[in-house]
Amino acid sequence: MxxxxxxxxxxxxxxxxxxxxxxxxxxxxxxxxxxxxxxxxxxxxxxxxxxxxxxxxxxxxxxxxxxxxxxxxxxxxxxxxxCAPTATRQSTGEYVDDATITARVKARLVDDPAVKAREVKVETYRGVVQLSGFVATAAEARQAVELARGVPGVQSVKNDILIKPAP
Missing domain, CATH: 1.10.287 (Helix Hairpins)
Incomplete structure (x- = not known):
């Protein structure tokens, strides 16, 4: 009207x-x-x-x-x-779940002395964790992926971490 x-x-x-x-x-x-x-x-x-x-x-x-x-x-x-999810947008509950997963992955990265957590960025969308950033060695990248996989609620991990070139 x-x-x-x-x-x-x-x-x-x-x-x-x-x-x-x-x-x-x-x-x-x-x-x-x-x-x-x-x-x-x-x-x-x-x-x-x-x-x-x-x-x-x-x-x-x-x-x-x-x-x-x-x-x-x-x-x-x-x-x-x-509040309803679509193919490109999360519902409120999914957003909260993803934020919880992201916080847990970051906490594990900070607790691990082998990984420089400040240089690894963590994003989560519908249970899929994406790791990106720069680390010094391939072992650090593998350790970050393993830590992320160990968090409850993680469906899969996408590893976009790059190894810093030697100076």
Whole structure:
């Protein structure tokens, strides 16, 4: 629904509500009246009867509920879709899992004295760990790959670590 149409609908609903309260003669003729009438039970029954009949006569009240329901659904749909994974995007849970795996791999690299952890970059996407950077020897690169494979949740390890050339 466009903004102009929504604004027009809100104005029509507001006009209808004001008209009912401005027309005391019409309300009295229909059996309604002041809420502080002599017989409160009768006034309450008349008011509820009047509200029900006005609701049936006025499709704007029904449309208002429909519009509110449609607006709520329209706002909720993108929020639900934002959490759903796609072929190129992770879900929130997968992102958290990958962040945990990355942190665990980095911790193992830091704890191992044979690997210079500051020179190895770790990235994880859907359980696949990618190691990149520069190390001094091939043994350091192999050790980094073995440490990454030992972390729970790792599906596979992609080794993009390069060996520094000797000066």
């Amino acid at each position: 466009s903004r102009a149409a929504a604004r027009s609908a809100r104005r029509a609903i507001a006009r209808w509500g004001r008209r009912e309260h401005r027309d005391p003669a019409g309300a009295a003729a229909r059996g309604g009246g002041h809420p502080h009438a002599a017989d409160p039970a009768a006034a309450s029954a008349r008011d509820s009867e009047s509200r029900l009949s006005n609701h049936r006569r006025n499709p704007a009240m029904m449309n208002r509920r429909s519009m509110l329901g449609a607006a709520a659904a329209a706002l909720a749909l993108p929020l639900l879709a934002a």
